[in-house]
Amino acid sequence: MRPNARCLTTLLDRTSLYRPSPITVAQLIEFGKKRNESLSYGFLHQELPIRISHMVKELHFLPESLLEQPSVKHVKDMYIKTFEDLAEFDPGGTYDEQNLSKFKRRLEEIKRRHQTVVEIMAEGILALKNESGSDRFDPSINYFLDRFYTSRIAIRVLISNHLVLFGTEEECPGHYGIIDPSLDVQDIVDDAASSAKYLCNHHYGDCPDVKINIFKQDGSKDDEISVVYIASHLHHMVFELIKNALRASVENPFTGEKHPVQICIVQGKKDISIKVSDRGRGIPMSEQDQLFDYHYSTAPEPEKDSRIPPLAGFGYGLPLSRLYARYLNGNIRLVSVEGYGTDAVIYLQNLSENASEVLPLFNKTSQAKYQIGTMVQDWNVAGKSRPIWS
Incomplete structure (x- = not known):
């Protein structure tokens, strides 16, 4: 059952309070050897919403000039839609074949949906660059993009690994999933x-x-x-x-x-x-x-x-x-x-x-990085008294 808009926002806020659980390449290897679909499902249908909720919450702290770009709004809507799709799977639900197959189809849809996220987000950044006429942005944008794209890489690894092990994607000989x-x-x-x-x-x-x-x-x-x-x-x-x-x-x-x-x-x-x-x-x-x-x-x-x-x-x-x-x-x-x-x-x-995942965390420290007070120029050099990102 899908939550309504108000419940979805509440669920997203609550989910973002949990910390992501980084895994290592060695753990992915062990996981590939076991090939236990129920075990993979149990981890992903709890872990993926946590990682996505952190991305969505962090999007809200971008400068208004970037948030107003249509392509950035589109990316935000895509991730909220994906969170909603995953919220349909009850953490206390069944692990029967029907549910496992439904989860695989959902992951395939999510992977297709987010295939061009890098290009879509880049359109918004480029549009902002052209509007501002500056080669450099507010430092919070580079900070955000590093974290956003890292999270995307991490989510894509988990989804791809599951689909290679248990879905329709082909596994290379001698590999364990995508490893x-x-x-x-x-x-x-x-x-x-x-x-x-x-x-x-x-x-x-x-x-x-x-x-x-x-x-x-x-x-x-x-x-x-x-x-x-x-x-x-x-x-x-x-x-x-x-x-x-x-x-x-x-x-x-x-x-x-x-x-x-x-x-x-x-x-x-x-x-x-x-x-x-x-x-x-x-x-x-x-x-x-x-x-x-x-x-x-x-x-x-x-x-x-x-x-x-x-x-x-x-x-x-x-x-x-x-x-x-x-x-x-x-x-x-x-x-x-x-x-x-x-x-x-x-x-x-x-x-x-x-070789462990290094994942961004959305918390009070990361929020502070987006505040204007932490981004102003705090060194002064002759000829550079005006902030280069203003």
């Missing part, structure tokens, strides 16, 4: 490099070489490095960094020479690191803080009607890639030397029990 227990890192890097080189050749008619080296902590080379991970997430991150490195190498080659992009895959005791290095003259220190801002790009905005994916220009590649890394307790960091080149490093947890 590859022995993901060959070099295979992912090779595939991402091939895709990035294809785009580079298409856009520039030329492409630098990509050289890959593998190292282990004991100093041995050319040994396979594997990790327990989600292949699509790793591919997304690696592709983005290689794409950026190739573009920099073609557009701004160091000393006019076309240097190869160097990739090092390194396995330590705790980390697996993938370093992508270019000699594309680097990025000025004054611009480096903006590289992880949404809709910031050093490339011109690409044509929307192009049949070939753009090499750069939307300003979502780096911030979203970093979220994929941070979601499972990793990170992406950049070190750039203007006039020389850039090193970008993906850090992954080597041990699956340490």
